[in-house]
Amino acid sequence: MTDRHVFTDTTAVLAVRDLRKSFGALVATDDVTLDVKRGELHALIGPNGAGKSTLITQICGELTPDAGRVLFEGDDVTQVPAYARARLGLGRTFQITQLCPDFTALENIILSIEAQHGGSFDMLSNPRRNAVNGKAARDWLALVGLTERGDIRVSALAHGERRQIEIAVALARQPKILLLDEPMAGMGPEESVSMIGLLKSLKRRYAILLVEHDMDAVFALADRVSVLVYGRVIFTGTVDEVRNHPDVRAAYLGEEKAC
Amino acid sequence: MMLLLEQSLNGLQFAAMLFMLASGLTLIFGIMGVINLTHGSFYMVGAYCAAVAVLSTGSFLVGVAAALVGAGLYAIAVELAVVQWLYRRDHLYQVLATLGLILFTNEAVSMIFGRRPPLMDIPPFLRGSVGILPGLDYPVMRLAFIVVGVFVAVGLWLLVNHSRLGMLIRAGADDREMVDALGVDIRRLYTWVFGLGGLLCGLAGVMAAPLFAVEIGMGERVLITTFVVIVIGGVGSVRGALLGALLVGMTDSLGRAYLPQALQLVLPPATADTLGAGLVSASIYVLMTVVLLVRPLGLVSARS
Amino acid sequence: MRIQFKFVAIALGLLLFVVVPFAADMSGEPSLLSLATRILIYAIAAVSLDLILGYGALVSFGHAMFFGLGGYTVGIIAYHTASGEPLFGWSGSNAALIVWPLALLICAVFAAVVGALCLKTSNVQFIMITLAFAQMVFFILVSLQTYGGDDGLLLEQRNQLPFLDLSRPRAFYFLCLALLVAWTSMCVSVVNSRFGLVLQALRQSERRAVNLGIRPLPFRLAAFVISAVGTGLAGVLWANYARFVTPDMAAWSKSGEFIAIVVLGGLGTLFGPIAGTAVFIALEQLLSSWTEHWMIVMGPILTLVALIGRRGMAGHLFGGRND
Numbered sequence: 001m002t003d004r005h006v007f008t009d010t011t012a013v014l015a016v017r018d019l020r021k022s023f024g025a026l027v028a029t030d031d032v033t034l035d036v037k038r039g040e041l042h043a044l045i046g047p048n049g050a051g052k053s054t055l056i057t058q059i060c061g062e063l064t065p066d067a068g069r070v071l072f073e074g075d076d077v078t079q080v081p082a083y084a085r086a087r088l089g090l091g092r093t094f095q096i097t098q099l100c101p102d103f104t105a106l107e108n109i110i111l112s113i114e115a116q117h118g119g120s121f122d123m124l125s126n127p128r129r130n131a132v133n134g135k136a137a138r139d140w141l142a143l144v145g146l147t148e149r150g151d152i153r154v155s156a157l158a159h160g161e162r163r164q165i166e167i168a169v170a171l172a173r174q175p176k177i178l179l180l181d182e183p184m185a186g187m188g189p190e191e192s193v194s195m196i197g198l199l200k201s202l203k204r205r206y207a208i209l210l211v212e213h214d215m216d217a218v219f220a221l222a223d224r225v226s227v228l229v230y231g232r233v234i235f236t237g238t239v240d241e242v243r244n245h246p247d248v249r250a251a252y253l254g255e256e257k258a259c
Numbered sequence: 260m261m262l263l264l265e266q267s268l269n270g271l272q273f274a275a276m277l278f279m280l281a282s283g284l285t286l287i288f289g290i291m292g293v294i295n296l297t298h299g300s301f302y303m304v305g306a307y308c309a310a311v312a313v314l315s316t317g318s319f320l321v322g323v324a325a326a327l328v329g330a331g332l333y334a335i336a337v338e339l340a341v342v343q344w345l346y347r348r349d350h351l352y353q354v355l356a357t358l359g360l361i362l363f364t365n366e367a368v369s370m371i372f373g374r375r376p377p378l379m380d381i382p383p384f385l386r387g388s389v390g391i392l393p394g395l396d397y398p399v400m401r402l403a404f405i406v407v408g409v410f411v412a413v414g415l416w417l418l419v420n421h422s423r424l425g426m427l428i429r430a431g432a433d434d435r436e437m438v439d440a441l442g443v444d445i446r447r448l449y450t451w452v453f454g455l456g457g458l459l460c461g462l463a464g465v466m467a468a469p470l471f472a473v474e475i476g477m478g479e480r481v482l483i484t485t486f487v488v489i490v491i492g493g494v495g496s497v498r499g500a501l502l503g504a505l506l507v508g509m510t511d512s513l514g515r516a517y518l519p520q521a522l523q524l525v526l527p528p529a530t531a532d533t534l535g536a537g538l539v540s541a542s543i544y545v546l547m548t549v550v551l552l553v554r555p556l557g558l559v560s561a562r563s
Numbered sequence: 564m565r566i567q568f569k570f571v572a573i574a575l576g577l578l579l580f581v582v583v584p585f586a587a588d589m590s591g592e593p594s595l596l597s598l599a600t601r602i603l604i605y606a607i608a609a610v611s612l613d614l615i616l617g618y619g620a621l622v623s624f625g626h627a628m629f630f631g632l633g634g635y636t637v638g639i640i641a642y643h644t645a646s647g648e649p650l651f652g653w654s655g656s657n658a659a660l661i662v663w664p665l666a667l668l669i670c671a672v673f674a675a676v677v678g679a680l681c682l683k684t685s686n687v688q689f690i691m692i693t694l695a696f697a698q699m700v701f702f703i704l705v706s707l708q709t710y711g712g713d714d715g716l717l718l719e720q721r722n723q724l725p726f727l728d729l730s731r732p733r734a735f736y737f738l739c740l741a742l743l744v745a746w747t748s749m750c751v752s753v754v755n756s757r758f759g760l761v762l763q764a765l766r767q768s769e770r771r772a773v774n775l776g777i778r779p780l781p782f783r784l785a786a787f788v789i790s791a792v793g794t795g796l797a798g799v800l801w802a803n804y805a806r807f808v809t810p811d812m813a814a815w816s817k818s819g820e821f822i823a824i825v826v827l828g829g830l831g832t833l834f835g836p837i838a839g840t841a842v843f844i845a846l847e848q849l850l851s852s853w854t855e856h857w858m859i860v861m862g863p864i865l866t867l868v869a870l871i872g873r874r875g876m877a878g879h880l881f882g883g884r885n886d
Contacts, residue, residue, distance in 0.1 A: 060774065086776035098774070100767035111764050114757050115775035121785060122757040173775055294687060344870050350687060351622045352869040355826055358819045359865030366858040483698065483815065490691045537699075537706035544695035548680065551692055555684045 011038045012071075013177045013207040014059065014090075019068035021054060021231075028054040029065065030231035036177060041199075041208040043218045045242075046228035047251060052211045053095060055228065056181055059209075060092055061085045073176070086115075091175025091206075093166045095182045101155035105146065105165045108154060109137040112172035140168040144198055160191035167198065177207040184214040196220055219243075227251065261395050266516040267509065268391075272401045274508025275408025279463035280481060281488040281500040282415055283456025289495025290428060291449050294350050296357035297337055298485065299478030300364040301457045305330035305464025306473045307368055310377040319382035326465035327458050333364075334457020338450050346449075365475045376474040385469075404466050411459065415497055428452060484511075487547045493557030502558055507543050514542035573834055580740055584733045596732055598848060602841050603739040604800045609824045609836035610747050611793025616822065617831030618754055619786050620766035621682075624690045624818050625697030628677075629670050629791040631704060631813025633798025636666035638808040639710055641718040659722035659729070663799050670795030671788055678787035682780055694815055704810035715809030722803055729803065739800055743837070746793055750833055753789065762786050763831075794821075827868050 012035040021029035028051045036042045046052055057063040059070055061082035070078045072088055086092075099108050107128060113136055114127045127133055141150050144164040154162060163183055170178060183199070184192050196217050202208065203221065212218050218225060219239050226236040229251045235242060242248055284298045308329030313322035341360060345353045381400045388396035419425040427448055430437065471477070484507065492503025518539050522531040538545075550558065580599065587595040608630060615621040640662050644655030656662055681692045710716045721729045729735045753759050761782050764772045769779060802808050811817065820843075828839020846864070850857035 062770075062773075081778075083773045083776055083778045086774050092774045094770070094774075098768050098771040100764050100771065102763070102767055107760075111760055111772075112775050114760060115772070115777050117757065120757070121781075123753045123759070124756055126755045127757045127760055128755070169771075169775070288687070294690070341866055341870070348869075350690060351616070351822070351826065351830075354622070354624065354690070354819075355823055356866045356869035358823070359862045359867075359869065361862070362858045362865065363862030366856050366862065370856055370859065479816075483694065486691055487695065490688055494687060533706060533708065534703070535706075537703035540702040540706075541699040544699050547695050548692060551684050551688055552680065555688060557688075 012036065013038050013073055014209065015071040016055075016059060017069045017071065019055070019058060019070070020066045021058060021063065022066055027231050029058065029068075031068070032228070032231070032233050034226050034233055034236060036207045036209050038207050039204045040223045041203050041210060041221050043210045043212055043222035043225045044228060045212060045215075045218055045225060049230075050228040051231040052228055053181065054231075056092075056179055056209075056211060059179060060090060086173070086175075089174075089176030090179065091170040091173055091177065092179045093163075093170050093181060093183055095185060095211075097159075097162045097166050099154045099162060099166055099169065102153060104151050104153055105141065105157065105161075105168075106134075106137050106150040108165060108169050109140050109172045110134075112169045113137060115173060137172065140172045141165075143171065143201075144168045145194065160187050160195075163187065163191075163195065164198065171202075171206075175206065177209065178202070179209045179211075181211045182213060183210070184212060184217050192217070261392075262516065263513075264392070264395055265397065266512050268397055268401065268405070270509035270512030271408075271505075272404045272508075273512055274504040275405050275411075276463050276467055276481075277485060277488050277508055278408055278501055278504035279411055279459045279466075280485045281492070281504055282411070282497050283459040284485055285489040285492070285494055285497060285500045286428065286452055287456050288489065290452055291342075291346055293342060293345055294353045294357070295342065295456075296354060296482060297334075297342075297360045297364065298456065298460060299480075299482030300361050301330045301334050301337075301460035301478075302464045302467075302481060303368065303473075303475070303478035304333050304364065305461030306379075306468040306477065307372050307377065307464075308461070309465035309468050310379040310473045311372060313379050313382075314377060319384075322379070322382075322468075323462075323465050326461040326468075328461075330461025330464060331454050331458040334460070335450060335454045337457075338453040342453065343446070343449070361479065364478075369475050374475075376472055379468040379473060381469040400469060404470070407462070407466060411462070412501055419497060424451070484543060487543050490557055491547050491550045493559040496557075496559045499557055499559035506546065510546050511543050515539050518542060569834075576834070576837065577744070584736055593732070596736055598844065600732070600736050600739055600804055602844050603736070603743050604797050604804060605821075605824065605844060606837045606840040607739075607743050607746055607800070608794045608797035608821055609828065609840045610743075610750055610833055611790045611797070612821050613825050613828075613830065613833055613836045614750055614753070614793070615783075615786050615790045616825050617829075617833075617836075618759065618766065619762050619783060621783060621787065622690050622822075623681075623693040623787070623790075624815065624822070625693035625695070626790070626794050626821055627815065627817035628697040628700040628813045629674065629794040630798040630801070630817060630821075631700055631808075631810065632670050632673060633666050633795030634802040634808040634812050635704060635710070635716070635798075636669055637662055637722065637799050637802035638716045638718055640665075641720075641722075641802075642710060642716060645719050657720070657723050659724045659803075662722050663796075666799045667792050667795050670798075671792050674788045674791030675784065678784045678791070682783050682787065694818070697813055697815055697818060701810055701813040701815070704813055711809075713810065715807055715811075718802060718806040718808070721806065735804065739804075742796065742800070746796065747833060747837070750789075750793070754833065758782065758785070823865050823868070 015035040017033050019029050019032040032055060034042070044052055044055070054063065058065045061077070061080060061084070065078065069076055072085065072090065077085055077088065100111065103111065110127055110133050113133050138147065138150065141147055144167055146161060146164055146168070149157060149161060154165065157165065167183065184195055187195060192214065199208070199210070199217070199221055210218070210221065222239055224236060225239055225242040226233050227242060227248050234247050234251065235245050237245070280298065280302060284295065287293055287295050305326040309322040309326035312325035313319060337360060341356055345356055385400045385403050388398050389402060391397050419428060488503035488507050489500055491506060492499030492501070519531070519535040522535045522538070526534065580603070583599045584596050587593055612623070612626055615623060640650065640655050641657070643650040644657055647654070677696050681689055681696065684692055705713050721735070723729065727734050727738060729738065761772065761777055765777070765779050765782060773779065798812060801812070824839045824843045825836045827843055828837065829835025847861065850860055
């Protein structure tokens with residue numbers, strides 16, 4: 001049950017209130033209310049088709065909700081376009097990795113660093129040659145454990161490496177909150193362990209909204225979990241509360257029975 | 260009043276021709292994702308085949324057959340030789356490749372048929388004018404064009420919505436891989452659709468040949484207008500092509516008739532004269548710009 | 564190793580261009596100088612188009628409108644200066660230092676307005692709306708009876724520079740070469756700068772760029788305007804070179820020519836299009852001297868380039884786009 005009083009907490013970096021989105025007769029987002037507190041890792045789970053991606057796109061500003069509000073650090077950003085939300089401090093990784101394939105890993109990170117200058121039109125200096133950028137980019141690369149792969153074109157990197165680079169790119173922008181859309185997707189067992197380790201190291205330093213299918217990751221990382229079924233948040237609580245909640249079990253087990 | 264009616268009928272006739280060209284083009288773009296600039300060349304090939312056939316046999320029906328066969332076969336040849344390699348490519352390469360084909364076709368046609376434009380007379384049974392209203396006589400040939408246009412619209416509607424080919428076309432537009440997985444040879448489907456587009460161009464060509472000049476370059480003139488039609492109507496939608504054709508046909512026709520006078524009312528005569536001629540030709544582009552600014556994807560979305 | 568090869572190639576190319584006037588003299592072929600001048604002028608347009616086509620992935624099918632605008636501004640001012648009729652109250656001028664910046668300014672302003680409108684669309688709609696604007700310019704140029712209409716407009720003389728006699732072919736050639744070098748250098752700087760980084764990022768993954776806080780429109784518009792100014796410069800130089808401007812300068816076939824040149828040379832390389840221009844114009848010259856039906860060869864060549872030349876002539880050398 002989502003208790004509305006709990007969410008007037010002012011330590012919330014991101015809050016979503018009564019968000020609603022329909023596509024014709026399909027209600028993809030059904031009065032969703034949740035928040036992500038400073039320093040917490042809040043996982044969002046749910047069966048396929050629950051509307052997790054639709055919710056994320058609305059939070060990021062790529063999709064406009066039919067009703068409801070998105071609040072960032074207390075300010076209403078529902079009408080604010082995606083690029084502006086990113087400038088306010090909303091960082092994101094995508095379900096399908098979004099990187100610049102012709103650029104090297106380092107160039108992608110440098111792009112992120114340079115993007116902090118927003119709309120400035122510097123047409124003279126080469127950001128790739130900037131020593132400060134270079135050092136910072138290498139540091140971020142080291143954080144995700146890919147120091148040796150910096151000068152390789154992203155199109156030549158392995159899937160798992162690209163997922164990790166994407167995290168470095170998001171971090172380099174120095175966001176206030178990270179929205180991670182299924183970072184474990186397509187990762188083999190070793191890569192998954194590596195990624196979980198990375199995400200663990202990010203906890204407390206960033207507020208994180210983690211959308212995931214991989215339950216190992218969720219149970220290892222989450223402070224709180226929200227369960228999304230058919231566009232509705234049916235429960236929000238700690239990992240243990242979620243594990244034992246009858247509605248949640250029904251939603252997942254019911255899902256399996258239907259197969 | 261009579262002028263308005265007459266110009267409206269001209270607009271409908273132009274719309275009929277545009278629809279024949281645009282429907283094929285929008286199907287090709289919508290289903291195969293290819294910007295095919297050679298579409299205008301198919302129209303030209305159709306007109307040339309018709310003109311030459313009529314000149315040598317004297318029969319309009321032979322001319323029609325020649326146009327359909329000529330344009331259709333050429334379209335299929337182009338698809339097999341060039342276009343089939345363009346399906347996954349960036350629009351840039353499609354534009355460039357088909358641009359090369361236009362240059363080739365123009366030169367080939369002038370080499371085969373000679374540089375002097377062949378004159379095709381209006382067939383005897385379509386000559387003269389008919390009194391539609393007291394005081395308004397309208398050429399039979401142009402009326403025939405409109406009628407043929409209506410038949411094409413109805414025929415396409417039946418084809419797309421009530422035939423197996425149409426179902427495949429609609430399915431192929433939505434999900435290429437799915438149709439493939441169903442065991443349908445998507446390559447042959449594409450070739451047939453391309454051929455159908457060519458056929459429609461040939462039909463437009465044979466109808467236009469008695470009315471307009473049959474010459475090299477006739478394709479390019481109408482090609483751009485055709486693209487304007489499908490962009491206004493919404494790429495991939497035959498309904499959109501119909502709507503776009505009507506809008507463009509009427510705008511062009513009524514614009515030519517009334518814009519110069521309208522400008523005279525607003526601007527000093529010298530400027531009105533100068534700008535008038537230019538704006539009349541540019542009216543459809545202004546229309547397209549306005550539509551795109553309001554509806555960036557055209558009036559009818561193909562995936563509604 | 565590859566990088567050094569690139570510099571050698573550029574140096575060689577530059578040397579070749581410098582040597583041409585002297586080679587033309589020695590071999591007694593003045594038309595060679597003429598051909599080379601045309602190559603230089605078109606190359607400026609090609610480099611400019613590569614900026615948005617290759618680096619920005621904006622397929623503008625109407626860039627010739629700026630070529631025409633640049634040329635006609637020079638032509639119209641020349642007409643009024645020669646005839647004595649004032650143009651909006653101004654008696655005109657023959658000074659290149661006045662006329663040329665004015666022409667470029669007009670191109671820039673026009674590009675800003677047109678670009679702002681066109682960039683509201685993308686994909687095939689963008690291609691068509693850029694074409695539409697070019698057609699509008701073309702038809703307006705055709706309708707300007709005072710300035711020759713369909714037949715075009717002759718210029719009595721080239722514009723004048725205080726320190727250089729542009730009526731001398733060699734002097735004009737070296738001016739064009741200097742401008743090509745300067746313009747290309749500027750474009751190289753732009754492409755390697757933060758602005759260029761963002762423009763290329765927008766091409767490769769707009770979603771990623773937006774989610775990093777980058778707003779696409781201002782960057783694309785700025786690139787569009789810069790590209791238009793370069794193409795306008797080519798038009799200005801053409802008007803001076805040929806002393807003749809026609810509406811065909813803004814025809815869609817001209818836009819197609821520019822696109823073909825850039826793809827032939829190599830998208831996203833800046834130097835590739837310069838080589839592409841040389842090959843294209845030389846080929847055109849060669850083929851048309853063999854047969855009047857040269858288009859039957861030129862056409863398929865363009866088609867082949869589009870089908871197989873993914874990275875163009877210089878793509879491998881200069882590391883262009885991976886299409």
